[in-house]
Every structure is written in structure tokens, then in C-alpha cells.
Amino acid sequence: MTLIRSWLPAANDAACPFPLNNLPCGVFSVAGGAPRCCTAIGDKVLDVAALAAAGLVAVPPGTFDAPAWNAFMAHGPALWASFRAELTALLGEGSDSEAAVAQHLVPLAEAALHMPMTVAEYTDFYASKHHAMNVGTMFRGAENALPPNWLSIPIGYNGRASSVVVSGTEVRRPWGQVKGPDDALPRFAPSARFDIELELGAIVGQPSSGPVTVAEAGAMIFGYVLLNDWSARDIQAWEYQPLGPFQAKATATTISPWIVTAAALEPFRVAIPPREREILPYLEEALPGLYDIALEVGLTPEGGEETVISRTNYCEMYFSAAQQLAHHTTSGCSMRVGDLLGSGTISGPEKGNRGSLLELSWGGKEPLDLPGGLTRSFIADNDTLTLRGATKGDGYTIGFGEARGKVIPALEHPYER
Amino acid sequence: MTLIRSWLPAANDAACPFPLNNLPCGVFSVAGGAPRCCTAIGDKVLDVAALAAAGLVAVPPGTFDAPAWNAFMAHGPALWASFRAELTALLGEGSDSEAAVAQHLVPLAEAALHMPMTVAEYTDFYASKHHAMNVGTMFRGAENALPPNWLSIPIGYNGRASSVVVSGTEVRRPWGQVKGPDDALPRFAPSARFDIELELGAIVGQPSSGPVTVAEAGAMIFGYVLLNDWSARDIQAWEYQPLGPFQAKATATTISPWIVTAAALEPFRVAIPPREREILPYLEEALPGLYDIALEVGLTPEGGEETVISRTNYCEMYFSAAQQLAHHTTSGCSMRVGDLLGSGTISGPEKGNRGSLLELSWGGKEPLDLPGGLTRSFIADNDTLTLRGATKGDGYTIGFGEARGKVIPALEHPYER
Numbered sequence: 001m002t003l004i005r006s007w008l009p010a011a012n013d014a015a016c017p018f019p020l021n022n023l024p025c026g027v028f029s030v031a032g033g034a035p036r037c038c039t040a041i042g043d044k045v046l047d048v049a050a051l052a053a054a055g056l057v058a059v060p061p062g063t064f065d066a067p068a069w070n071a072f073m074a075h076g077p078a079l080w081a082s083f084r085a086e087l088t089a090l091l092g093e094g095s096d097s098e099a100a101v102a103q104h105l106v107p108l109a110e111a112a113l114h115m116p117m118t119v120a121e122y123t124d125f126y127a128s129k130h131h132a133m134n135v136g137t138m139f140r141g142a143e144n145a146l147p148p149n150w151l152s153i154p155i156g157y158n159g160r161a162s163s164v165v166v167s168g169t170e171v172r173r174p175w176g177q178v179k180g181p182d183d184a185l186p187r188f189a190p191s192a193r194f195d196i197e198l199e200l201g202a203i204v205g206q207p208s209s210g211p212v213t214v215a216e217a218g219a220m221i222f223g224y225v226l227l228n229d230w231s232a233r234d235i236q237a238w239e240y241q242p243l244g245p246f247q248a249k250a251t252a253t254t255i256s257p258w259i260v261t262a263a264a265l266e267p268f269r270v271a272i273p274p275r276e277r278e279i280l281p282y283l284e285e286a287l288p289g290l291y292d293i294a295l296e297v298g299l300t301p302e303g304g305e306e307t308v309i310s311r312t313n314y315c316e317m318y319f320s321a322a323q324q325l326a327h328h329t330t331s332g333c334s335m336r337v338g339d340l341l342g343s344g345t346i347s348g349p350e351k352g353n354r355g356s357l358l359e360l361s362w363g364g365k366e367p368l369d370l371p372g373g374l375t376r377s378f379i380a381d382n383d384t385l386t387l388r389g390a391t392k393g394d395g396y397t398i399g400f401g402e403a404r405g406k407v408i409p410a411l412e413h414p415y416e417r
Numbered sequence: 418m419t420l421i422r423s424w425l426p427a428a429n430d431a432a433c434p435f436p437l438n439n440l441p442c443g444v445f446s447v448a449g450g451a452p453r454c455c456t457a458i459g460d461k462v463l464d465v466a467a468l469a470a471a472g473l474v475a476v477p478p479g480t481f482d483a484p485a486w487n488a489f490m491a492h493g494p495a496l497w498a499s500f501r502a503e504l505t506a507l508l509g510e511g512s513d514s515e516a517a518v519a520q521h522l523v524p525l526a527e528a529a530l531h532m533p534m535t536v537a538e539y540t541d542f543y544a545s546k547h548h549a550m551n552v553g554t555m556f557r558g559a560e561n562a563l564p565p566n567w568l569s570i571p572i573g574y575n576g577r578a579s580s581v582v583v584s585g586t587e588v589r590r591p592w593g594q595v596k597g598p599d600d601a602l603p604r605f606a607p608s609a610r611f612d613i614e615l616e617l618g619a620i621v622g623q624p625s626s627g628p629v630t631v632a633e634a635g636a637m638i639f640g641y642v643l644l645n646d647w648s649a650r651d652i653q654a655w656e657y658q659p660l661g662p663f664q665a666k667a668t669a670t671t672i673s674p675w676i677v678t679a680a681a682l683e684p685f686r687v688a689i690p691p692r693e694r695e696i697l698p699y700l701e702e703a704l705p706g707l708y709d710i711a712l713e714v715g716l717t718p719e720g721g722e723e724t725v726i727s728r729t730n731y732c733e734m735y736f737s738a739a740q741q742l743a744h745h746t747t748s749g750c751s752m753r754v755g756d757l758l759g760s761g762t763i764s765g766p767e768k769g770n771r772g773s774l775l776e777l778s779w780g781g782k783e784p785l786d787l788p789g790g791l792t793r794s795f796i797a798d799n800d801t802l803t804l805r806g807a808t809k810g811d812g813y814t815i816g817f818g819e820a821r822g823k824v825i826p827a828l829e830h831p832y833e834r
Contacts, residue, residue: 120579121538121577121578121579126659126660147658147659148658149594149596149603149655149656149658152594152602152603153594153603153655153656155656155659155660155663156660156663157574157575157660157661157663158574158575158576158577158663159575160538160575160750161538162537162538162750162751162752162753163749163750163751172749174747174748174749175628175747175748176747176748177566177569177570177697177747179566185569185694185695186566186569186570186697187697188697188698188699188747210828210831211592211828211831211832212832213832232748235748238566238570239566239570239572240659240660240661241564241565241566242543242564242572242657242661243543243572243573243574243657243661243662244574244657244659244660244661244662245660245661246572246573246574246575247744247745247747247748247750248748250745250748250749250750251748251749251750252749277602278602280594280603280604280605281605282605282831282832327664328664328667330591330592330593330594330605330664330831331591331592331593331649331652331664331665331667331668332580332589332591332667332668332669333577333579333580333664333667333668334579334580335579336579411627411628414627414628414699414747415628415629415630415699
């Protein structure tokens, strides 16, 4: 796949995250105005709600009435494809609509970006083998690192949709029940082991009732976002047996403001690494199920400079989003437009590829060195954590933007108002 | 508290589940018409949407536009109280509005009942000590029955809101990954250990952002429903480590069509049984946190007669709904109008008080005897399971109606259409 050239020069730069090949879905506002659906092109935001109102693109009435892509997604894959084709024609080199379209462009630098969709429900998975091995080794020893079911099931659990926030939202360090190994009883205290999880989130764009195949599940996925599933490791350690993580994962989950569509990622499919155990037929996938998406995490202390603490790739997963979604429906569970599926923390084989501080600092035993003599085992107050992701085509880049969050200090008392 | 007499004779019968003291919130339709918000009184349904349209009750415009109580709940406790007072006056003995109100009554027997609200998110807890002891003893032995955190934390996990259905909805036996203790690998098969969980569901009627106290949480709870959290024990056993139940609990959760308000239950408060371990101050509760609600489960084989297989009481809980909700917010997790919180399976001290077949049949080792020489360890195809609940005042009953579901056979192949 090569660059599709636009009449917007900035969109043709090989390093620009938003060439015509991307056309991600977002929601923007300017100067405190009402939020509206948009895409990004070059260094601009394109107001697609205005474009539809002007009759420049054909979408059913009401599609962009709300500042969220849910209604658009609900219309289904035929509209997804025709809309993408229309935008490509309008913004492409040689378009005769340049003047009409240009009226609806806003500099990206002037746009505030909001949640791109309403999250219906949020599910998080645990499907990177390096991550599962690292965490399992720390908690259960190397021999018992992988749970017996791990190679057979895309392990998942339901998260809390109300806690999903867009990049830039501050995240307050949570309070919770914590108990040290030598404490007789738990204490109620701010989390001292607050952490990130570097993930990709898949967005369900079509509903289902009853079980769906992996191929059907793949066709239901509208696109992907960067996702940071903030995790309080000390709260998690005490609460998670026997029914899984709960308050440890409910403070916030930060996503990027741009949904990169499955259509834009299609040229970047890569196969899942070889399996050690045969999977059940219902999970078999005909297409290469992953994408080559380079991911990184930057940590910036208050007033300091950023250090990239992790670099990994979505191709490290052991189960694809389509497999996870198919598994999600086996019980007959209905899926809804706007469901968000976290991939699970994405770690690679090397230390520098680990997708959480828990792994990077090996549970706090090997703190990370940062510039200026600083060290980190977990997140310190006022640190900013930034996830980035991009894939590279021939002379172009498909970017996700950022999933950024600053961790502000815990409330002095959790019930202060 | 004594009976509040109504001009509807049926509402004054001591055995009637819907006296004027109750006034539960539901949604009904007749003869295929549009669903509308209603209450139940005696042997009638009262169309409160019509009552509001006729100006007989004062609610903000639009409150009953949708067939769900979410908008009403969102208006808050002052409206909850004034609306209840208005209905009590309109329906009470000596009301001068009898003729005007009577126009909006429909025989309960002619009404189809629907979901009373839109479920925002669904959380399930694990807070009956007898249940936790029974399950723990089966799985980990009597010495390790209670997890170390159990006496300190209202253990909860997020469930799947899209799977919540109203009483009467058929429940299809799910497929899933199962693995016997002697199998080398899992199989994909219909669940052979499909089960009920007898619970009470608390409905959050006011939103929150940031942690709330137990007292604040109590004031946020609008009312309660019966709740059956259908559970596939064989799927759960293989999938639940390390992140908790997922597909085992996602087939369906059945609730009663009536929300019994916290106001109606107020006279029936009872204290939580004595604690073995002091709880943390943030969980302390000033009011008696439970209610005296008698609960039972009936099992009816296809074409056979019903056997009541369990009788228990909500006062058996170890943590109240207010404590569970307060704990739910400790991390800063936002709560929304329409959030549903399952109490956890409610078991009492005796064998006949157990709230699941897993416990009643002790993991299948002690099958239940039913009339006609039938036995059950778990649910058989075409069995109907019915939860009922009621509390008794002086000469009156507050009933919840039923949470009923028939389990229909699994699909022959899960991907047949």
C-alpha cells in the first residue's frame, strides 16, 4: 500500500500521522463550542458533521447529530466503506471540491478533542503471552507462570465503562483496601503501586445476539484506539481472589481521541505467533489476526523531560481482537455498538518491551532510572504517562495520536468534598 | 407499620403483594401496544405515564416519555418522595380522584411486563457468608473456605449489562469451554452444570463521581429487584482463574419486572449479623443495612409440578447494598443512574436455605429429589426456575412478583442461524 495523495500538503508528509490513508474518527470542539464528529487530515481537523449538513457526504439523516460515532457505526459496514470512499475522493489530489471542503477544516492545534464514542460496555483481556509470563512468574513462580487455561482461552473480564476517559483527562490516585504480606489486617490508604497497562482497544461497531464466528466478529470491529488501563497493583493484590480485579481497575481507563478504522489498518495485518497448544475450532482464524502497530510509553515527571520507558508492538498478542470478540459471544452474550475490548497489556520478549511498570520494575525490585537521578518503580504523583502508536506504510504513517494522563495526588481524605 | 387502605378492595387483602404500601415501579403493555411506566396496586396496573399526562401527578415534562424508570430516578429523592405521596393520596381510601384514576387502571392479568429500567452497568457481589462458606468448602476445603479478604471487602466483579433480561424471558443453555479434571484439553460443549443464583439486585437511582460514604450510598439506592444470575458452573470452573467469571455469567441475568422502592422497604430494616472481624471505618453503617425479605426458588420440570427447592432471607447477607455501593466508589469509579448491583447468592445456615443448585446438590454429589422420581443436580432442559420474594407487615405484604426463566436446550451447533 502506498500513500494516497491529498491536496493538503501536510497530509502527504511521510511522518504525518494523519494522511489520507488514515481518516480516523474523532470528536472535536473549538473555543468552547459544541463538540462535533470529525476526522483528521494532515495538520487539520475536518468537521464531518458540517460536511454532511452541506450535502458533501451522503449519510442517513441524524448520523452526526450526537457528538459520538455510535450512530455512524450502527449503520454498518456498507456505510463505513462508502463514507471512507467519499472522504478519500473529496480530500484527494485533483478533487473538484477543494474549496467547499476547505471551509470545514480547523487547525488541529486549535481543536479540543473529546471521547470519540459512547462506551456501551468495557471488557478487558489478558492475551499477551510475555505479559502473562512476566506477571505469572512474579506471583506464582516460573513453573506455574501461565494459568492452565491461558493457551486455550482468550481470558477476559468485564471492566467498568463509566471509568473510560479520553486522553488528557487527569487521573486521581485512588484510595483502596491494601494489605502488606506481613500486615494482620488491611488498611484504607491511597494506592502506592499505581501503574499503567499499555493496550490496544477494539471498538465493536455492529451488534450481535447469540454466538458469532471469528470471521463474523472480525467484520463487527469498526476500529481501534490506544488504551491505558490504569491499575492499582496493591489494591488488586488484596482484592482479586476469587472473582478478579474490581476497584483496582475502576479509577480510569484512558483512550486515544482517534479511532483508527479497521479499513485503514487492513494493509498491516500480521499473523499470530506460532501456538504451543492447538486451539479449539471455534477460535480458528482464517485471516492474519493482528496488526503491525509500534507502541510506546513515555513517562514525564512534573517539570522534567520525557523518557520512553517501553517500546512494543501489537503483533506480540496471542489472541486477536476477533478471537476475543468471538469468545465473548460463546455464552450467548449480546454485544452492542460501542462496546470496547481491551487487548490486554502488550509486552514483548525483552525488558524494554514490557507494557507495565509492574513488569518494567519487576514488582518494584528493579526501579527504572530516569534522567536527573530520578527512579520509578510505580507512578509518582504528577507524572504524566503517554501512550503512542503508529504503523508505517510505504512513504506514510498511520497514527493513533496519544493516550495521555497526568496522575494527580490522592485526595487527602477520600470523602472530602 | 400498618396497611394503608385503598379504595381498590384487592389492595387491602393481607396476602396481596401490591398494597398501597408497596407501589413498585414497572413497565407494561397491553395487546401489543407501546410499553409505558406503571405501578401495581391490588390486582391492577396503574398507567403512571397516562396519570402524568392527565395532570394527576406532578412530574417534570418528559419524565415518562421512555418506557423505563431511569428519567424518573434521575430527578432524585425529592421527586421520589413527592410522587409516592401523590400516588398514596390518589389511591387511598377517601380520595376524591377515584373516578379519574380508575380510567388508567388495567387488570394485571392482561398486562405484559417489560424491563423496568435500562441497565447502565451491572455489578455482582459475593456477600452471603453461608454461600461463600459452602462454595469455598467444596472448592478449597473447610479450612480455606473463606478467602482471606472476604470478611474485610464486599467482594464484587463487573458483570455484563447487555445480558440482563426481565422475568419470563427464555434462557438458552450456553456453549462454552469446559474441561474435566481428568481431561488433557478443554472441549467446546453445551454447559452440563447450568445453575441459578438467588439474589436481590439494588438499583442505583442517583449518579456519583468520586468516593461516597455508606450513608450517601444508601440515599442513592432507589429500590430493589429479585435477581437470578444464571451461572454455568463447568464453564466457570475452567475460565475463572485468574481474572474471575466471564462467559459463565454472561448468558443471562433475570430480574423481576417490579422495582420495590427503598421507601416501601424502609419499615423492614434489620441489622447485619455480628461481624467476626472489625470492618474498616469507611464501611461502617449507622442504619440497620439489610431488610427482612423472605425469598424462595421454585423448580418446575416441563409438564410437571413446582417444587420449592430453597427458602432463605435477604437478612442473611454480610454486607448491605449501601456498603457494596460505597466500596464500589472507593477507586473514584463513577456510578450512573440505572446501575444494577447484585447482592451475591443468598444462602442461609440450613441445607434448605441454599441459593444455588451447586450448593443444594453439593456440587452434584447429593442430587435433589423431585416429585415423580425425578432428581436434579443442575438445571435440566425445559426446567422453569422461579424466584419469589416478599416481606410481611402488619396485615399486609410487600411483594416483588417473580423472576422466572425457562431453560431451553442449547443450539445443536452454536453457529447455526
